[in-house]
Amino acid sequence: MKNILITGASGQLAMEIHQELPKSVTNNYIFTTRNELDVTNADKVEAFFKKHKIELVINCAAYTNVNGSEIDKENANLVNHLAVKNIAQACTDHKSACIHLSTDYVFAGNKNTPYTETDATSPLGAYGQTKLLGESALQHSDIDFLILRTSWLYSAFGNNFVKNILRISKERKELKVVFDQVSTPTYAKDLARFIIFVIENKLYRGRQDVYHFSNEGVCSWYDFAVEILKLAGSDCKVIPCRTEDFPTPAARPAYSVLDKNKIKTDFNFPIPYWRDSLVSLMSQNTSLI
Numbered sequence: 001m002k003n004i005l006i007t008g009a010s011g012q013l014a015m016e017i018h019q020e021l022p023k024s025v026t027n028n029y030i031f032t033t034r035n036e037l038d039v040t041n042a043d044k045v046e047a048f049f050k051k052h053k054i055e056l057v058i059n060c061a062a063y064t065n066v067n068g069s070e071i072d073k074e075n076a077n078l079v080n081h082l083a084v085k086n087i088a089q090a091c092t093d094h095k096s097a098c099i100h101l102s103t104d105y106v107f108a109g110n111k112n113t114p115y116t117e118t119d120a121t122s123p124l125g126a127y128g129q130t131k132l133l134g135e136s137a138l139q140h141s142d143i144d145f146l147i148l149r150t151s152w153l154y155s156a157f158g159n160n161f162v163k164n165i166l167r168i169s170k171e172r173k174e175l176k177v178v179f180d181q182v183s184t185p186t187y188a189k190d191l192a193r194f195i196i197f198v199i200e201n202k203l204y205r206g207r208q209d210v211y212h213f214s215n216e217g218v219c220s221w222y223d224f225a226v227e228i229l230k231l232a233g234s235d236c237k238v239i240p241c242r243t244e245d246f247p248t249p250a251a252r253p254a255y256s257v258l259d260k261n262k263i264k265t266d267f268n269f270p271i272p273y274w275r276d277s278l279v280s281l282m283s284q285n286t287s288l289i
Contacts, residue, residue, distance in 0.1 A: 002026075002028065003028050003030060003053050004057070005037075005048070005052070005056070005057040007058070007059050007060055007087075008033075008061035011061070012155040012160060013101065013191060013192060016189045016192035017192040018031055022196070027056075032048075039079075039087060042089065045087060046089075046093065049096065053094075055096050056099070057098050058101075059087055062101065063076045063079040066127045066248075067250045069127035070250045071249060073130075080133070081133035084135075084138060088138050088140075088143065089141075091141065092143055095143075099195060100138055101148055102210075103127070103131045103149060103151070104149060105123055106132045107253055109124070109253020109255045109256050111255055115212070115257065116259045126250070144204055145209075148191070148195075149210065149211070150191055150214055151183045152184060153191070154185060154186070155281065161185070162185075162228055165177075165224075166232060168236075174236060174237040175225070176240075177225040177239070177241065178240075178242060178243050181243060182219065182220045183219075184258065185224050187215060187274075194269055197269060203267060211262060212263060214257075215273060215274035216274065217275065231278065231279060232289045
C-alpha cells in the first residue's frame, strides 16, 4: 500500500477525489489543507515526505483567484510556482511521482481550434503565468509526473460559476454574462474519477508528460449560464454581453478549448459531454437549486 498525498484538500477537486475513492482502494490517501501542510515552505514539505514516506503527490493546491492574482502577484507565484518547485524537489529526494493540476489559462486564446499539448503557451495574466512556471518546475525535474490542464472547473463544493449563477439568479430578475469567452466546463467529479483511475492502475509510472482534460463539447460562459438556469427551472433572464462590458483586472483568453485526443488515446478513459455532467451534478445535488 502506497502513501499518496493530496494537497489543497479544501478545494473542490480534492473534495471530489475524497468523495469518489472506492471502498477497496489499494493505497493510503492523505489529504492536507495548508494548515496541515504549507507547501510554500520547502522544509515542511521535505519533513512531511520523510515522515509519511510519500510515493505520489496529487497537487491540487493553487491560487485560483484570477483577478486576485493580478493584485497579489507575489502570493500567486508563491502558491502556483514556488510551491510546485518545493514539491518537485521533495519528489526528487524521495523518488516520488507527481500529478499536478494546471489550467487552460496558459494559452493566449487567439486560436479558433482546440489547443493541443504542444501548442505554444502565452498566458495573458499572472494566474496563467504562475501556473505555467509551476509546470516548468516539474518539467525540469527528473521525476515521473503528469501535468493535467483543465478548464472552467465546477462541482457541488467550493466557489465556482455554477453556484454563483444559481445564487445570483435568486437575487435578480436578469443577469449579464459574457458570450465571447469560449471553452469547456469541467465537472470536478469527472476529473477526480480520471485521477483515481490513473492512480489505482499505476498509469503515472514512467511518464513525464502534459495532458488536457475537460469535458467534451464547447460553450461560452453565456451558454453555460443559460443551461444552468434552465436545469434549475429559474425564470431569471440571461443577457449576453461582451467581455469589454465588464472590465476586470485580469485578461482572459477568448478561446481556450482543450484538445483531448492525446489523453483519450493514451488512457482510453471515457469523457462525458459537458451538459450531461451538469445534469448529473444538479440532479444529484438538488440543494444547489
